[in-house]
Amino acid sequence: MSHVRTLQRWHADCALLGAVVEGEGLVRLALATPTLPPATTTNHYIVGFEAAVLVDPSAIDPRDQRKLLNLIEAFTQVGGRMVALFLTHHHNDHSGAAQVLRQATGLPVWAHPTTERLLRGRVAIDCMIADGQTVARNADGSSWLAVHTPGHAPGHLVLHHAASGQIVAGDMVAGVGTILIEPVDGDMAQYLQSLALLEALNPTSLAPAHGPVQREPIALLQHYQAHRRAREAKIAASLPAELGLPMDLLPTAYGDVSRLAWPLALLSMQSHLLHLQAQGVAVRDGDRWRRAA
Numbered sequence: 001m002s003h004v005r006t007l008q009r010w011h012a013d014c015a016l017l018g019a020v021v022e023g024e025g026l027v028r029l030a031l032a033t034p035t036l037p038p039a040t041t042t043n044h045y046i047v048g049f050e051a052a053v054l055v056d057p058s059a060i061d062p063r064d065q066r067k068l069l070n071l072i073e074a075f076t077q078v079g080g081r082m083v084a085l086f087l088t089h090h091h092n093d094h095s096g097a098a099q100v101l102r103q104a105t106g107l108p109v110w111a112h113p114t115t116e117r118l119l120r121g122r123v124a125i126d127c128m129i130a131d132g133q134t135v136a137r138n139a140d141g142s143s144w145l146a147v148h149t150p151g152h153a154p155g156h157l158v159l160h161h162a163a164s165g166q167i168v169a170g171d172m173v174a175g176v177g178t179i180l181i182e183p184v185d186g187d188m189a190q191y192l193q194s195l196a197l198l199e200a201l202n203p204t205s206l207a208p209a210h211g212p213v214q215r216e217p218i219a220l221l222q223h224y225q226a227h228r229r230a231r232e233a234k235i236a237a238s239l240p241a242e243l244g245l246p247m248d249l250l251p252t253a254y255g256d257v258s259r260l261a262w263p264l265a266l267l268s269m270q271s272h273l274l275h276l277q278a279q280g281v282a283v284r285d286g287d288r289w290r291r292a293a
Contacts, residue, residue: 003139006078007049013074017067022213023166023205025049025138029071031059035093036264038177039210042093044068045168046075046082047144047159048136053086053110055159055168056094056209057101065097069104084127086135087111088170089153090118091185094209098123110135112148114155135159144168149198151191152179158198165204172198173220175211180264181271188228188275195225232272236281239291246270246289 011021019029025048033042045055054072059065072082085107087095098109099122108126116125129135131148138144142163149156152171159168171179172194181191198206203217214220231253238252246269254265273289276282283292 007139010049010075010078010080013078014071017071017074019046019071022207024140024164025052025136025142025144025161026166026168026207027071028207028213029067031064031067032061033058033093033096034060035210036177036180039174042209043207043211045207046071046080047086047168049080049139050137050141051081051083053084053136054082054101054107055086056088056170057085057098058092058094058096060096065100065104068097068101072105082107083136084108084110086129086157086159087115087119087123087125088158088168088209089156090115091153091171094170095119095123112146112155112157114150115153115157116155118155129157131157138163147197147201149194151187151189151194152181153185154187154190156194160201160203162201165202167198167201167203167206167217169198169206169208171209173206173208173214173224175208175214177210179224180268182267183270183274186271188232188271189278192225192228195221195228199225228272231268232275235269235272236276236291239276239282239289241290243285243288243290245287246273249289 019027022028027046029044030041042058047053102109110127110129111125113128129146133146134143135146136144144159144161146157147160149158199221206214206217235253238249250262273282283290
């Protein structure tokens with residue numbers, strides 16, 4: 001079977017199995033996961049063809065896991081070579097089915113060394129993936145490389161296909177909702193640096209973990225950075241002269257956000273406060289904050 005006919009058959013099989021072909025060497029299957037609203041699903045990507053990985057196996061429903069297994073089987077029947085399960089990071093809505101699929105397929109699990117440490121005892125990571133390492137290859141032999149993008153999670157990796165400009169972005173951006181930077185797992189300074197790094201790669205598309213593929217990636221990345229800096233400026237302007245609790249800043253700093261989202265906004269604000277503290281703008285005493293003199 002010719003290369004063109006092979007890909008045509010594979011793309012037809014994807015349509016039958018509910019998956020979407022998003023680009024050369026990039027297929028997306030959205031399945032329900034225990035993720036944060038407004039998202040309800042996580043995108044499971046098959047990346048590559050000559051050597052491919054299944055990104056972020058996290059569907060916890062056995063019926064959805066069967067859909068993944070059927071997709072992998074169809075992929076191998078047209079000559080695709082699946083080499084691993086790949087985790088962008090350790091959060092459960094990205095790794096929740098890794099151990100089950102590892103056992104069902106015999107495929108190894110690949111992730112960043114920090115992700116391995118955070119998942120130790122829950123998911124066996126077989127291979128540590130470093131920044132710049134080749135992870136997958138398309139049918140034409142072109143490579144997908146891992147890029148370390150900490151900030152949302154310390155071991156976060158994206159996949160970059162330099163030949164086409166496609167990036168599988170994990171939780172760096174979202175096609176629905178926004179990205180939460182928590183004060184425990186996250187780091188606002190690193191997240192902003194990682195967004196700038198992705199912009200510098202001049203991508204042609206961003207394939208997020210939640211929602212549709214984004215076709216205006218530069219504008220989106222610039223919007224994310226501008227939005228975070230504008231929000232941080234509002235938080236800085238809301239800081240009192242005397243010590244106060246972060247929740248007291250919500251009406252001013254997040255007055256444009258629904259009160260239903262304030263519990264998540266509070267987590268994001270705490271990450272911004274830590275960033276402001278590192279810049280010498282905010283001062284902390286226990287759980288209370290004030291503006292620097």
